[in-house]
Amino acid sequence: MSFQNSSISAPVSLSWRTMTSGFPFLSASRARTSSSTGIKEKGRVAQLVRALDTERKGKPEVIVLHESDTGADMDEFWKLIGGKGPIKSAKEGGHDADWEKELEKKKLFRLIIDADGKETFKLVDEGKITYSELHTDDAFILDVGCEVICWIGAKASSAERKKSLQYAQDYLVKCERPHWLPISRVLEGGENAYFKAHFDD
Numbered sequence: 001m002s003f004q005n006s007s008i009s010a011p012v013s014l015s016w017r018t019m020t021s022g023f024p025f026l027s028a029s030r031a032r033t034s035s036s037t038g039i040k041e042k043g044r045v046a047q048l049v050r051a052l053d054t055e056r057k058g059k060p061e062v063i064v065l066h067e068s069d070t071g072a073d074m075d076e077f078w079k080l081i082g083g084k085g086p087i088k089s090a091k092e093g094g095h096d097a098d099w100e101k102e103l104e105k106k107k108l109f110r111l112i113i114d115a116d117g118k119e120t121f122k123l124v125d126e127g128k129i130t131y132s133e134l135h136t137d138d139a140f141i142l143d144v145g146c147e148v149i150c151w152i153g154a155k156a157s158s159a160e161r162k163k164s165l166q167y168a169q170d171y172l173v174k175c176e177r178p179h180w181l182p183i184s185r186v187l188e189g190g191e192n193a194y195f196k197a198h199f200d201d
Contacts, residue, residue, distance in 0.1 A: 017085065021067065050193065105126075105143070106127060106143060107125075107143045109124060109167075111138060113163065119163075121141075128200040129142070129200060132201060138156055139153060139156045139163075143171070148168050148171065148182070149185075149186055149198070152187050
């Protein structure tokens with residue numbers, strides 16, 4: 001997972017080719033930062049690490065590595081991502097504005113399946129989206145640009161629970177979104193800091 005100055009986090013390929021000097025990266029077992037990583041970005045990494053730690057009931061071992069580090073832990077990090085290679089400079093990595101455009105692409109859809117089996121899938125909002133737009137009675141599909149998230153309300157019907165992931169997959173095809181975008185599922189009451197960070201309230 002990669003972070004930019006705007007505190008946007010996005011999943012990236014597990015490879016040195018996706019890494020950029022000056023930006024932190026977080027894997028399921030390691031976090032890597034550099035001396036030029038900003039305070040806001042370091043705070044964002046810490047927030048997500050805490051969320052992962054809570055979600056996995058304190059089982060992960062958190063190891064923070066810096067770009068200039070050497071030794072066994074750093075060797076293990078490179079091994080985990082498939083080897084070491086030349087890291088792009090911050091300039092080569094692109095501008096924050098390019099990443100911020102992803103925020104403008106956010107879209108929230110609502111899935112309603114009534115007692116008669118009638119299915120409705122409609123756009124609720126796009127751009128700036130607030131958590132208050134989610135309703136406990138239904139399922140929602142949130143496209144945050146770099147990932148699609150299915151949020152299941154506590155009172156959603158069994159049909160909505162079962163079909164939400166299929167609707168998310170169909171959405172990628174019908175709206176010509178990249179087929180490789182990850183799709184995740186979040187239950188109401190089980191939201192972590194990463195999920196909540198996508199909202200503007």
